[in-house]
Amino acid sequence: MKVEQKFENANHRAWSNNPFRGFRAIFYKESLHLRRDSMAIMFALLVPIVEMIILGAAIDTNVRQVRTVVLDESGLMEHASDVQGSQSSRALLDRFRSSDTFKIYKYAHSDEELTHEMVAGHAKVGIKIPFDFDRQLLRGGSAQVMVLVDGSDSSVAGQSLNVASAIGLDESLRRMLPPGKLPAIDIRPKVMFNPDSRSPNFFLPGLMTVLLLFVTTMLTAFSIVREKERGTLEQLFVTPVRPLGLMMGKIMPYFGLAMIEMLMILAFMRVAFRVPIHGSVLLLLLLGTCYMFTHLSLGMLISSKANSQNDAMQRSMGIMLPSIFLSGYIFPLDNMPWIFYLMSFFVPATYMMQISRGIILRGAGFGDLWINAAALLVMGVGALAIAARNFKKMIV
């Protein structure tokens, strides 16, 4: 009897000194909520698949087969108008065709028709070869070719311009060099890490970073705000649960869900989109944990301030939008005005973008990426500390 009591006292003391007290109970309850919350499950598991399909399969940022209209006047002198162009102009146009950048879909018969095709948006590029093209070539003069480019889509315009100029230069060189002689400098570009410039390889590792935000930030924020709205949080404060036990109990189920989500995204990316993972998956999961921790803490921070789910939603958006636009996910950071560039340092997704592209595409190791993980941890601990302080204030 006495021994038993002693044991019980010791047990009780261990329980009362535990800073994570109440963790198990909160974890149990929160997991049940999550399991019954079909919206959350959908957010975490279905939405990512759909978004991956959209971004991975439907969107191709590489410029290919740009619709091109041609007005070739060079042959008019020699032939009837049924065959357009001369031998040399057709050779030049073949170069354009075989570049894969241009797709010649129509031959125009007048300047008006050429302009019309451009204005109407049927053609993005118009090529005009003047009537004296052959004559200039034969005389050894400079034969001019006009290339009109629709500037309303900047990536199409840029790519078309570059390829057109390159074809021009290349053709000129070929004509100037004596047969059998090679150019003095031969640049052989090689695109590393993504040799075929495949869009999924570039987009999906970034998309994973963005997708993980929903579960980590928004769902955790909701989970506490909901208790505020229902009045159950007040009840929890009167129980012996400790703040750390409460917060960790709330965080862990969502951490678990985010982990499942991440594994699912990786598997889908690898199998369905054939994006090779060059680095260590284990390292990616480990550093991904740091990122999730940061955003789970931010979710806690939001919930400590927001008083309704609507409020929490708007605050979450305030975190998500910069994560999409200021993290280098869509727009390269190096081209940003300095103020936005500076802001990107305070966006956790920026670091995760480095980590995920680094490991997946470049095969980077811990030595290359640890600074990113450190930045994430610093932000996470900071957010959690402020959240804990806010909760303490809320009780009073």
Add this chain to the structure above:
Amino acid sequence: MAAIVAEKLVRKFGTFTAVDGVSFQVQQGEVFGFLGPNGSGKTTVIKMLTGILPLTSGRGVVDGVDVTADPDGVKQRIGYMSQKFSLYDDLTVLENLRFYAQIYGLKGKDAQQKIEQTMEQNAIEPYKDRSAGKLSGGWKQRLALSCAMMHGPKILYLDEPTAGIDPVARRKLWDLLFELSGQGITFFVTTHYMDEAERCSHLAYIYYGKLIADGTPDTLREIPEVSPSGTQRFEITTKDVTTALRRARTLPFMRSATIFGRSIHALMQDTITPSELAGELEKVGVHADEIRPLMPDLEDVFVELTYRKQAEMEVAKV
């Protein structure tokens, strides 16, 4: 031994004093009604006596445990039920019970045994797999109370437990409270309903951070400030109460008069007999159907005390 001892509780928020030297004692097995207008410091006192909010000064002892020295010990010994019956609607009855068992540190066999016992006591076993949100008001309340009592506390705090529930469920809850208090459990209840206050075995009234009344309903009714010596109360039943009230107030011996439903509650000099009063009323054109002596009810008591306190505070300001 007193279940709850509050000694000169003070709580300041910055320069604002929310609770100003509140003292009272609640004996074991009492149903203690804690009343006061919103914003008068009720919730702050509860927070101090549940170990959530540190005291600025004073002393609080709950079930023999000092709230300042061992707030966690206090939390372990009390149960608390907030206004909205803090149940998780999407969890089943059984899951709600399990959660509260866990959060109070019950484990394995102990927890299982306690949960079964609770379900049996409350006859809630048949509903154990139903989600709490689908229970009717009365069952919800029972479940909420069961959850708050899962760890066998001797003291329960109920913060406006009957706000917004129907009269039948209200009556049932009070019957349950008295049944439990008979078993030695102490209740600390806040309410705005006067009929509930009447049922408490001990009442306290807080106004602007100060306790201005403390006693049983009967002793409160008899405190001299409410019924000054040389006065008496009558209930006058008559046809047209509004006109009658205006006229009755003109009588020289009348101290105060208010309408109460279809009758008038009047405070007057105790030298007047009921028949004299009827005569005087006839003179001013009021026919009284019935006149009977009246004890002040609790609403009278609290209204009177509040007026007096307000007047005192006005004087203090000048």
